[in-house]
Amino acid sequence: MKIQCIARPTLVLLGMMAVMVMSAQPVSAAKVKEFDRSGQLIVTEKSASDLQPQPVYDIKNRPKEKTFAVPRPPFTEGAFPCSQCHKYMKPNEKRRTLTEYHTEIVLHHAEGERWCTDCHNLVNRDKLRLVSGELVDFTESYRLCGQCHGDKFRDWKVGVHGKRTGDWNGDKQYLLCVHCHNPHDPKFKALKPLPPPERPGKGQH
Amino acid sequence: MSDTKKCDDHVLHKSRRKMLKGMAAGIGLIAMPGRDASASIWEEFFQKNFRELSKDELKAVIARLEKDYSKQYAKQITVKTTPPIEGVRYGYGLDLSRCIGCRRCVYACVKENNQSRSPQIHWIRVMQLNKEKGIDLSHAEHYYNPATVPEKGHFYMPVQCQQCEKPPCTKVCPVQATWKEQDGIVVVDYNWCIGCRYCMAACPYGARHFNWAKPSVPANDINPNTHYLGNRPRPKGVVEKCTFCIQRTREQPGRYPACEEICPVGARKFGNLLDPESEIRYLIENKRVFIFKEELNTQPKFYYFYAT
Numbered sequence: 001m002k003i004q005c006i007a008r009p010t011l012v013l014l015g016m017m018a019v020m021v022m023s024a025q026p027v028s029a030a031k032v033k034e035f036d037r038s039g040q041l042i043v044t045e046k047s048a049s050d051l052q053p054q055p056v057y058d059i060k061n062r063p064k065e066k067t068f069a070v071p072r073p074p075f076t077e078g079a080f081p082c083s084q085c086h087k088y089m090k091p092n093e094k095r096r097t098l099t100e101y102h103t104e105i106v107l108h109h110a111e112g113e114r115w116c117t118d119c120h121n122l123v124n125r126d127k128l129r130l131v132s133g134e135l136v137d138f139t140e141s142y143r144l145c146g147q148c149h150g151d152k153f154r155d156w157k158v159g160v161h162g163k164r165t166g167d168w169n170g171d172k173q174y175l176l177c178v179h180c181h182n183p184h185d186p187k188f189k190a191l192k193p194l195p196p197p198e199r200p201g202k203g204q205h
Numbered sequence: 206m207s208d209t210k211k212c213d214d215h216v217l218h219k220s221r222r223k224m225l226k227g228m229a230a231g232i233g234l235i236a237m238p239g240r241d242a243s244a245s246i247w248e249e250f251f252q253k254n255f256r257e258l259s260k261d262e263l264k265a266v267i268a269r270l271e272k273d274y275s276k277q278y279a280k281q282i283t284v285k286t287t288p289p290i291e292g293v294r295y296g297y298g299l300d301l302s303r304c305i306g307c308r309r310c311v312y313a314c315v316k317e318n319n320q321s322r323s324p325q326i327h328w329i330r331v332m333q334l335n336k337e338k339g340i341d342l343s344h345a346e347h348y349y350n351p352a353t354v355p356e357k358g359h360f361y362m363p364v365q366c367q368q369c370e371k372p373p374c375t376k377v378c379p380v381q382a383t384w385k386e387q388d389g390i391v392v393v394d395y396n397w398c399i400g401c402r403y404c405m406a407a408c409p410y411g412a413r414h415f416n417w418a419k420p421s422v423p424a425n426d427i428n429p430n431t432h433y434l435g436n437r438p439r440p441k442g443v444v445e446k447c448t449f450c451i452q453r454t455r456e457q458p459g460r461y462p463a464c465e466e467i468c469p470v471g472a473r474k475f476g477n478l479l480d481p482e483s484e485i486r487y488l489i490e491n492k493r494v495f496i497f498k499e500e501l502n503t504q505p506k507f508y509y510f511y512a513t
Contacts, residue, residue: 160474162471163471164471168461169293169457169459170459180469180470180471190355192307192353193350193353194307195350196308
């Protein structure tokens with residue numbers, strides 16, 4: 001009797017799960033609810049062939065990020081590979097003001113929260129480091145930037161953020177984020193405008 | 206007596222008609238190119254509308270133009286007549302949240318499209334607008350010239366031909382010297398244009414420009430890669446306009462327009478509206494987009510958008 005008491009809710013639960021699993025199976029037809037631009041509800045009947053199973057997002061086995069052909073990153077003259085100097089130095093993770101080298105770098109990019117080794121890999125200096133620990137080349141730095149600026153990264157991949165040159169219906173050239181934005185001070189710098197148009201009748205009256 | 210009068214009247218009548226005929230022929234002769242004019246002027250005088258030229262006639266016209274231009278600029282100039290690409294309808298996107306008003310596009314366009322340097326013709330006009338007022342043209346300023354741009358409290362809106370789906374300019378042309386091509390580009394036949402400037406009055410975007418004098422382009426600055434309906438050297442007294450760089454974009458593969466290529470902030474986007482994978486389609490489907498002077502129902506294919 002006692003066993004039955006415990007078993008009954010379990011059975012009910014199992015039954016509910018079975019129903020849920022069954023309902024998750026593709027059905028012959030279903031009503032799809034959508035809203036149009038004016039907010040009106042539209043209910044359409046869709047056949048089984050039109051209904052596609054929801055894709056499962058597998059965090060462990062994410063598809064590899066597509067790579068883009070980009071020009072050489074804008075390194076400071078003679079600075080790359082970084083290891084040519086850094087291999088003789090002991091890695092120092094401590095946050096400090098640099099006095100000997102890289103003094104021209106003024107960090108103006110969430111400087112309160114950030115330090116060199118958040119993006120530059122501590123051991124292998126020729127690589128950048130993602131939050132996941134993955135090391136990426138400087139030519140793939142868009143993946144590093146894309147960790148925070150996901151909306152820009154998404155637009156950049158389709159060619160809407162940033163500049164594209166080349167052929168509109170052929171080979172297109174991308175630029176890295178760092179070709180336009182200094183990664184240590186990313187705000188786009190003001191430019192001198194080219195001359196305004198001449199006023200009509202200039203020099204004739 | 207009455208007979209003589211009748212006879213006199215008859216004679217007078219006849220001679221008047223003769224005189225009028227003679228005058229008409231004389232005026233006609235004066236209007237014709239003179240005896241010392243070269244053959245090319247005669248050929249140009251009797252050239253048909255671009256769309257009515259047969260293949261052979263077109264070949265002859267192009268050969269004549271290339272010869273004339275090459276002589277004028279002392280360098281080999283090619284004139285293409287590349288037709289529209291099947292399945293292509295050009296669209297242009299301009300990101301107003303990015304444009305800083307630096308006018309790089311204006312001068313890249315002048316160079317690519319052989320616009321007259323003096324008197325000055327610019328196909329692109331960049332308006333400086335007040336952020337507080339928004340797109341309010343009564344507060345637009347296009348002669349702005351600060352030390353650096355962007356200026357605080359302002360945004361910038363470059364305006365050029367919007368390549369309307371319903372262009373008011375082609376409708377008013379009394380001689381059909383301007384029309385919309387299959388790929389959506391509105392073009393002008395400079396040899397057929399009579400310079401009445403009706404199209405300029407009809408265009409709500411100020412996108413058409415008139416050659417008040419013979420355009421002057423320094424010979425070493427001329428772009429030798431030209432298209433008949435685009436950037437070939439223009440005569441005095443004709444109207445010209447942006448053609449989405451027809452001489453570049455109609456090729457396969459076709460380069461981006463010069464203004465797109467130069468933009469330092471990547472605010473300009475270009476592509477095929479019929480290609481769902483193109484960046485122009487992506488921005489129309491995913492960004493906040495508007496078309497300029499929508500209420501006029503000109504249906505521009507130039508889309509201003511805000512990426513952020």
